[in-house]
Amino acid sequence: MTGNFDALAADRSRLARSSAAQRVAEVLRDHIIEGRLAPGTRLSEEALGEALAVSRNTLREAFRLLADQRLVVHELNRGVFVKTLSPRDVADIYTLRLALEMAGVRALRCAAPERLAAVRAALARAEAAETQGDWGAVGTADLHFHQAVAGLADSERIDECMARLAAELRLAFAAVPSAHGFHEPFLRRNQVLAGLLESGEIDDAELELTRYLDDARTVIVNAMAENGR
Amino acid sequence: MTGNFDALAADRSRLARSSAAQRVAEVLRDHIIEGRLAPGTRLSEEALGEALAVSRNTLREAFRLLADQRLVVHELNRGVFVKTLSPRDVADIYTLRLALEMAGVRALRCAAPERLAAVRAALARAEAAETQGDWGAVGTADLHFHQAVAGLADSERIDECMARLAAELRLAFAAVPSAHGFHEPFLRRNQVLAGLLESGEIDDAELELTRYLDDARTVIVNAMAENGR
DNA sequence: TCTTGTCGGATTGTTCCACAATCCTCTAGC
DNA sequence: GCTAGAGGATTGTGGAACAATCCGACAAGA
Known part of the structure; x- marks a missing residue:
């Protein structure tokens, strides 16, 4: 049996690397939260992909993550927009x-x-x-x-x-x-x-x-x- | 001014068309909920994509949606697995x-x-x-x-x-x-x-x-x- | 025998490109 | 002024390619 490494297991989260989509989501999240991206702003896939140097697919994955957090809303065939709170x-x-x-x-x-x-x-x-x-x-x-x-x-x-x-x-x-x-x-x-x-x-x-x-x-x-x- | 159509607005959700990713997520969701996909099962992108006749891109979007609902878990570089409840x-x-x-x-x-x-x-x-x-x-x-x-x-x-x-x-x-x-x-x-x-x-x-x-x-x-x- | 190092296959992560579907705007026509 | 339609722009989806990573198998050493 292996030794008891439960204490190490607690730090398992620190091992988790992150995907490009996660990092992109984090960057966008900060910009949104700090108001640098105004509510209602449309987040163009092409423009943002170029600005952040990631592909459209990766960007779309990041958008899904942000939509989870309700920071953006996704409208079919229209794109994603920074959430406007009513x-x-x-x-x-x-x-x-x-x-x-x-x-x-x-x-x-x-x-x-x-x-x-x-x-x-x-x-x-x-x-x-x-x-x-x-x-x-x-x-x-x-x-x-x-x-x-x-x-x-x-x-x-x-x-x-x-x-x-x-x-x-x-x-x-x-x-x-x-x-x-x-x-x-x-x-x-x-x-x-x-x-x-x-x-x-x-x-x-x-x-x-x-x-x-x-x-x-x-x-x-x-x-x-x-x-x- | 237009008439008062608030009653219709309540049915707005029924208008929402759905993307392929959403439909794929729905199908997988049903299979998971009804136990036809056992907890812990690995959902291979290639195999599932072929079975459902959708591209990997679309499938990955569906996975994100399911991960939202916590029905699957996504492990980096390992894929997605049907959630196992402890x-x-x-x-x-x-x-x-x-x-x-x-x-x-x-x-x-x-x-x-x-x-x-x-x-x-x-x-x-x-x-x-x-x-x-x-x-x-x-x-x-x-x-x-x-x-x-x-x-x-x-x-x-x-x-x-x-x-x-x-x-x-x-x-x-x-x-x-x-x-x-x-x-x-x-x-x-x-x-x-x-x-x-x-x-x-x-x-x-x-x-x-x-x-x-x-x-x-x-x-x-x-x-x-x-x-x- | 057990441990460790290394290799190779398989799968995912990411990019790029192409095309279809949809939306928005603008214009022509009434 | 309004409607209908054309055109352009953007997203949705598919497909292919390569890089990064994981996993198991095998070999070398103690």
Whole structure:
């Protein structure tokens, strides 16, 4: 029998190389998330293939990957377009977010409290970014914080869903004019929520989470209504 | 201004033509779900392309679509394989299911009760299938019932997640030996759950749903443990 | 006998090209 | 002003070729 290499198996993911399609998808993803590719932009196969020096086939595979993450939409015989979020989409995203994060909070009822380490760490990163005035980083940490909350449910699929939602949320964040003004109050409430989780006040945490997401949704939807038209 | 054709817009999806890749994915999906392609089977690009009379390019696109639905897994330079569900996967699926269906139930607290129509309809189909002794159809109706429960949340994304989970659950159902023995008790509990929803006993419905999913998970995991080895 | 190095076949990853199918725009005609 | 149709541009699909990679078999050495 071979020795016990379970510890190594945990790092198996680091072995995974990536295909050209995956790398292309990653590049496009970053551009979309950071707003360098505006929503609604048509992604021409020929133009992009030339720009990135990959073939149309490879590019099309990358498009499929991005469509998974709902960052682009694919219309038959018309091509792929950078996703444009409607206020309805934002509301929908927050509905799913509530379901997933609520599952995390509920799981804490009968789970070891040391699972909160990831939540704590994300919150700390957000606070550090705040002191540096880097509100972009605060936004990133905020997403990680909420992914950690959902992660309390200890479910790969929930984590995957949240990761996808996080990418979509980036698009939504792009709609708010001031990152500082938007994130600052919610960072405070992240701290409140984390406190409730730490002290085991689950009922109150559920209530706070519900209100938190409701308020965030409202802020973004209103910002989109003003901005968009 | 044009007339109000919102009623027609609801049927817009029926207009959507489909690409060859989508049709190929559908065919493969059916074969996988019905167990004609055993879990773990390697799907050779060359062999399948010849069997279905499509090019490798098209087939690879179909594989991407199936990978989305988690019905196949793609390993770099090794190809795609029909997904093999582990007991851990089943447990994970039920964790996400609980989160999504719970969101539906909770939404009923402040939603019009006529939203229950879809739930009622799915339950009726399950009962009709039972009287005909068609336990395969009962299984289908059971999935629709629970999709309808999650649908109470009125969220496209939740519906999409549930649809995906339903496909994965088909794989799990394949693990239980007797469709009758498996579905019969859960059909009874679907009726109980529906009754609680109809009468607005939301707290009890949440409790029943939690226990229901917990029991179903246990049954399937045990069946896999016996069957698999 | 067990381990390790190396080779070769088979399969996937990627590119390139060709052509059909479809969509969009623009124009001619009423 | 509106409709119908032509034309160009783009995507959908098929096919072939080569590179990269994996896997099993075989050989060499301890």
